[in-house]
Amino acid sequence: MGAERYDGLFEQIRELVLCHSPSGAEEEIDAFLLARLKALGVEHRQDDAGNIVARIPGRDPGRALAITAHKDEIGCIVKRVNPDGTVEVRKLGGSFPWVYGEGVVDLLGDTATVSGVLSFGSRHVSHESPQKVHEEQLPLKWENAWVETKRSAEALASAGIRPGTRMVVGKHRKQPFRMGDYIASYALDDKAVAAVLLTLAEELREPAWDVYLAFTAKEEVGAIGAMYFSARQKPDALIALEISPKSREYPCGSDLAPVLVSQDSHGLYDEDLNRELAAAAQRAGVPCQHTILSQFGSDASLTMKNGHVPRAACVGFPADNTHGYEIAHLGAIDNCRRLLLAYCRNA
Structure with missing residues (x-):
């Protein structure tokens, strides 16, 4: 069987990626998820924190397992709108201007979405221009970038563009790119795991x-929803479905194997639960690998650190360029689904 075996998964992720969902402005993805869960006929609700939670009744209703996949993506937040119609932004989650590069971004106003161009200034300049120093000496920061809208400040105000408005990579360049069995895209960090959770809602009985399948809100700014x-x-x-960064500092022997995390920036995960997940992977014929991560956190590590759950684990799919234009094997994403199905059926 060729690459077409992953066509359905690719399409599901594509639909989700094209739903904007910067932390705290997640209405577009909410509408998509609520409609999809309703069509599946699964019991679900949205709570006061913005989480969308589906419940699959179990054989032992006295015990409960939560699987989370955050639905928010990194982006930026508007700091000020200048009189000339340029917009200054600051990071929301782990975003960097050099990762996005110059190109179309969307400003999600109160009454309209305005597309602009993330800009760093012209290259054909000397030391007399402030951006020259970023070519060879200093890292580019959000303070050195702006969004060029070619609109007046009054027109932006009419669209509801103001301090606090969210900015994300524009849909103009958000279409995922297929590379055989691999997918490349912005926002795989949340949208690929949301696709897995939707499939679990459809298949798990x-x-x-x-x-509880929880599509959590505001994860990128502190796991607030979880x-x-x-x-x-x-x-x-609680098991968090996540992306797992590939890097020379982390052992990663296979692009196809889900990753079980033992430790991240917020503390340890539960090793007994990791062993149970590894056993479920073996039953399902799914390879898995183990890692510890730096500069990383999840719904699982933060909820366990704060005493909300006694046991927590993180299952991730390996990916290049995390929090950027991410690349992952579709088979690894699907293997996360297979592992969790095996675990839930025999926990």
């Missing part, structure tokens, strides 16, 4: 425990 959900739902265990 009569798991060992009650399973903290709210876990404090109230109090699951017996």
Whole structure:
């Protein structure tokens, strides 16, 4: 069977990627997810923190497992709108201007979306121009960039562009790119795992425990949605579905194998739960690998660190260029689904 085996998964991720969802401005992805869960006929709700939670009744309703996939993406937040119609932004989550590069971005105004161009200034300049120093000496920061809209400040105000408005990479350049069995795209960090969670909602029936599939809000700015959900739902265990960065500092022997994380910036994960997940992977015929990560956190590590859950784990798919134009094997994303199905059915 050729690359077409992943066509359905690619299309599902593509639809999700094209739904803007910067942290705290997630209405577009919310509408998509709510409509999809309704069509699946799965019990679901949206809570006061913005999480969308589906419940799959289990054989032992006295115990509960939560699986989270955050639905927000990194982006920027508007700091000021200048009189000349240029817009200054600051990071929202782990975004960097040099990763996005000059190109179309979308400003999600209160009444309209305005597209502009993230700009760093002309290259044909000398030391008399402030951007010259970024060519050879200093890193480019958000303070050195701006969004060129070619609109008046009054027109931007009419569209609801103001301090606090969110900015994301424009849909003009957000279409995922297929590379055989690989997918390359912005926002795989959240949209690929959201696709896995949707598939679990469709396929998972009569798991060992009650399973809560939580599409969490505001993860990129501190796992705010997951903290709210876990404090109230109090699951017996929580598994975060995530992206896993590929780098020479982390052992990663296979692009196809899901990653079980033992430690990240916020602390340790539960090794007993990791062993159970590894056993489920073996039952499903899915390879897996282990790592510890730096400069990384998840719904799982933050909720366990804060005492909301007794056990937590993080299952990720390996990816290049995390928090940038990410590249991942579609088979690894699908293997996360297979692993979690095996675990839920026999936990």
